[in-house]
Amino acid sequence: MSIFSVPSDPAPGFAPVRLATIRLAPVLCVAMLLCGCDAPVEHYPPNQVHSLVVSAKLDAPTELAAEDTTAALEAWFGTPIEPRWPAEQMSRDDAKSLVRLENLQRAAGPVYSDQDNRHFGLFNEHCVTCHGVSGGGNGPASLLQNPYPRDFRPGVYKWKSTERGAKPTREDLMTILRHGAPGTGMPSFQRLSEDDLQALVDYVIYLSVRGEFERRLLTEAVVELGYEESRPDDDASLLTLATFDQDAFAMEVARDVLDRITGQWVDAPQSLIAVPEETPDDAASIARGDEWFHGPIANCVGCHGKQGGGDIVTFDFDDWTKEFTEGIAVTPTDREAVRPFRTAGALRPRQIYPRTLTDGVYRGGGDPQTLYRRIVAGIAGTPMAGRSVADQPSDKELTSDQVWDIVHYVRSLDEAKP
Numbered sequence: 001m002s003i004f005s006v007p008s009d010p011a012p013g014f015a016p017v018r019l020a021t022i023r024l025a026p027v028l029c030v031a032m033l034l035c036g037c038d039a040p041v042e043h044y045p046p047n048q049v050h051s052l053v054v055s056a057k058l059d060a061p062t063e064l065a066a067e068d069t070t071a072a073l074e075a076w077f078g079t080p081i082e083p084r085w086p087a088e089q090m091s092r093d094d095a096k097s098l099v100r101l102e103n104l105q106r107a108a109g110p111v112y113s114d115q116d117n118r119h120f121g122l123f124n125e126h127c128v129t130c131h132g133v134s135g136g137g138n139g140p141a142s143l144l145q146n147p148y149p150r151d152f153r154p155g156v157y158k159w160k161s162t163e164r165g166a167k168p169t170r171e172d173l174m175t176i177l178r179h180g181a182p183g184t185g186m187p188s189f190q191r192l193s194e195d196d197l198q199a200l201v202d203y204v205i206y207l208s209v210r211g212e213f214e215r216r217l218l219t220e221a222v223v224e225l226g227y228e229e230s231r232p233d234d235d236a237s238l239l240t241l242a243t244f245d246q247d248a249f250a251m252e253v254a255r256d257v258l259d260r261i262t263g264q265w266v267d268a269p270q271s272l273i274a275v276p277e278e279t280p281d282d283a284a285s286i287a288r289g290d291e292w293f294h295g296p297i298a299n300c301v302g303c304h305g306k307q308g309g310g311d312i313v314t315f316d317f318d319d320w321t322k323e324f325t326e327g328i329a330v331t332p333t334d335r336e337a338v339r340p341f342r343t344a345g346a347l348r349p350r351q352i353y354p355r356t357l358t359d360g361v362y363r364g365g366g367d368p369q370t371l372y373r374r375i376v377a378g379i380a381g382t383p384m385a386g387r388s389v390a391d392q393p394s395d396k397e398l399t400s401d402q403v404w405d406i407v408h409y410v411r412s413l414d415e416a417k418p
Ligand code: HEC
Pocket: 003, 024, 028, 123, 126, 127, 128, 129, 130, 131, 141, 145, 147, 148, 149, 150, 156, 157, 158, 159, 160, 168, 173, 176, 177, 181, 184, 185, 186, 187, 189, 200, 201, 204, 363
């Protein structure tokens, strides 16, 4: 199976897939046998965890809103066997063509090849065991992984070239598919054809847009449309989305939500972090980088430990976990308090650890440009914050030259480097 393939020729800055993936292999096989993953699921499972979170946040019932959101979603986005792209509900032309329906149809549905040896059911074949049918990151093989597979539905990605709050570009998603995330369960799909990869990228974007639309629509239903225990009147009912009643207020609200999300995807390339020309990577730069790394402005040492040795004890969680725990005053380690969310499909809260920087394994790429962007943007969804870059040195902000020094220092920490 392709998911265990190890790229023979990793790109510069990418370590080959390491032990973590190989150790996972038996676990995955068992999980796949248990679930019979080739049988396609007919409906996308609703995001019940998020529905509970919204209910707790707004102190309001969300069952009915969730039920109608699910119906509306199926009308607009179809099913895992027959996905749809609701282009006619979007106002921007570039959003309409953000993904190609033909690609979605190839990535979705059951696994088979046609006479021309074109592959179908790509997501089912390669991704679903980890990322789940709706891209919730909680597929059957997710349980024993650390970090967990990405939940695409909040629309937040870690390994990208854009500003922290922006969506990744298509190229970012292609890069992660080609190289995987070394040191995690996310394998490399280098062996797949360019066409297959493009179809998968479209499908990830589709699942992400769909999942984020589901999340935001639910909140709008309660806050804007007046959903509580009973359904609001016709004009504000989400059922108008399923009947495509163009004049209804609910339709207007939903189209707005969809425009905002798809707009962010279309505009992602405009949020690319500019990388100034690299300064010389010499001993002097590394020595300065050492100073900044351990100094008060960058304070990398505060999480990564002295010389990036990872000896600091931190107790923190990623944003995907915080959403159903700290975000609504639930202690992640309180099993009883977490139980309802676990029952609704949430994975057991797992701590996130700052990386040990001496082993040279970079999940999101270790080439200088990528590291420059990583330091400036931080890592979205994790405790590693971004940093603004100033023109002049000060006691508050780093300059781009100083960021380059840190990049050189971090790269010099790799003990395995020849
Ligand atoms: C063996 C499990 C596994 C399989 C199979 C798998 N993934 Fe992943 N994937 C992961 C894990 C784990 C992460 C999280 C990595 C991290 O947080 O650093 C991830 C992360 C991602 C990300 C997010 C990267 C980011 O920037 O945040 C994307 C996109 C993705 N996977 C797409 C796919 C696609 C598409 C497939 C199928 C072609 C696939 N994955 C197959 C485990 C898997």
